[in-house]
Amino acid sequence: AQSVTQLDSHVSVSEGTPVLLRCNYSSSVPPYLFWYVQYPNQGLQLLLKYTSAATLVKGINGFEAEFKKSETSFHLTKPSAHMSDAAEYFCVVILSLMDSNYQLIWGAGTKLIIKP
Amino acid sequence: NAGVTQTPKFQVLKTGQSMTLQCAQDMNHEYMSWYRQDPGMGLRLIHYSVGAGITDQGEVPNGYNVSRSTTEDFPLRLLSAAPSQTSVYFCASKRLRQGPYEQYFGPGTRLTVT
Numbered sequence: 001a002q003s004v005t006q007l008d009s010h011v012s013v014s015e016g017t018p019v020l021l022r023c024n025y026s027s028s029v030p031p032y033l034f035w036y037v038q039y040p041n042q043g044l045q046l047l048l049k050y051t052s053a054a055t056l057v058k059g060i061n062g063f064e065a066e067f068k069k070s071e072t073s074f075h076l077t078k079p080s081a082h083m084s085d086a087a088e089y090f091c092v093v094i095l096s097l098m099d100s101n102y103q104l105i106w107g108a109g110t111k112l113i114i115k116p
Numbered sequence: 117n118a119g120v121t122q123t124p125k126f127q128v129l130k131t132g133q134s135m136t137l138q139c140a141q142d143m144n145h146e147y148m149s150w151y152r153q154d155p156g157m158g159l160r161l162i163h164y165s166v167g168a169g170i171t172d173q174g175e176v177p178n179g180y181n182v183s184r185s186t187t188e189d190f191p192l193r194l195l196s197a198a199p200s201q202t203s204v205y206f207c208a209s210k211r212l213r214q215g216p217y218e219q220y221f222g223p224g225t226r227l228t229v230t
Contacts, residue, residue, distance in 0.1 A: 004158075009156065032215075032217070034217045041223075042223060043120070043206060043221035043222050043223045043224055044159075044206065044208075044221040045221070046217060046218070046219075049215075049217050051215070090158060090159070092158075092217070094216055094217065104159070104161070104216060104217070105158075106157075106158025106159040106160070107158050108156045108157055108158050109156075109158055
């Protein structure tokens with residue numbers, strides 16, 4: 001069975017320092033992985049996606065993620081945190097690729113806290 | 117375009133009451149879905165629809181009904197609310213031919229059942 005594990009429920013960093021949000025997956029087939037972001041009191045927004053092309057994926061707002069098959073990881077990083085990055089981040093894997101018969105498996109989420 | 121809209125934003129129900137969460141989209145998307153978001157569990161799919169008149173169950177359908185009489189609207193009904201249904205509910209939509217990650221999400225409805 002496919003699953004997604006976000007290793008930290010909360011991550012706290014100081015403004016201007018690097019961000020690392022960790023995500024591991026288990027999958028019996030090559031996965032499609034992506035990250036969503038949810039800002040306070042808002043809906044979910046796609047941050048970036050991996051669909052078996054380049055292993056280093058760039059997203060919006062300066063975030064990027066690297067797919068590492070040997071480590072079954074898809075960690076999200078940003079070189080320098082901004083206050084506006086404070087949000088909850090979700091790592092997601094697709095269970096099936098069929099248009100109308102798929103399921104998104106969501107990680108539990110990581111709350112990113114930015115200290116001034 | 118308003119995108120995906122949801123009403124109400126907040127709702128408090130007593131156990132046993134019924135209500136309908138509204139979802140509408142103005143992008144002519146065939147696919148619409150409902151998720152619930154619980155702390156520490158990510159999002160779980162409740163029901164989805166691939167077009168008007170067609171609905172199907174997701175991962176956690178029990179206690180919820182849906183219908184899709186038009187392309188634009190996809191209401192979620194709670195027939196007899198239970199405290200276990202306290203959650204944040206998200207509606208999403210996309211074109212059927214788009215990738216499953218290319219969903220547009222509404223702002224959510226925060227439901228508390230006492």
